[in-house]
Amino acid sequence: MTGDAAQVAATGSWVATGLGVGLWIYGWVGEKNPIAKMRFHDAGMVLVFSSIIVRVLIQDRAMTWFDWILVVIAPLFIAAALWRLKRTGGMTGSEDR
Numbered sequence: 214m215t216g217d218a219a220q221v222a223a224t225g226s227w228v229a230t231g232l233g234v235g236l237w238i239y240g241w242v243g244e245k246n247p248i249a250k251m252r253f254h255d256a257g258m259v260l261v262f263s264s265i266i267v268r269v270l271i272q273d274r275a276m277t278w279f280d281w282i283l284v285v286i287a288p289l290f291i292a293a294a295l296w297r298l299k300r301t302g303g304m305t306g307s308e309d310r
Contacts, residue, residue, distance in 0.1 A: 219271045226264035233260030248304045255294035262287040262294075 233256070240253030266287050269280045276284075 229264040233257040
């Protein structure tokens with residue numbers, strides 16, 4: 214079983230997209246604690262935007278204006294979500310539910 218690096222990255226990015234969307238949906242449907250809900254949304258956002266960046270960078274065609282916007286904006290959303298995840302790290306214990 215061999216595969217080139219671009220194919221492995223593309224497959225991994227689709228898996229990360231699925232996990233991110235799953236976390237985002239679970240945050241809306243399954244979680245009642247507002248802080249935990251926000252953390253699920255943030256973790257999902259990090260996974261989805263990271264995988265979008267990977268797919269934009271490994272594509273075979275030239276980058277369009279929309280690709281450039283994603284490459285510039287996505288790290289800002291990732292940084293904001295990681296900052297909120299760090300700030301809310303100790304607030305979702307079982308005693309809060």
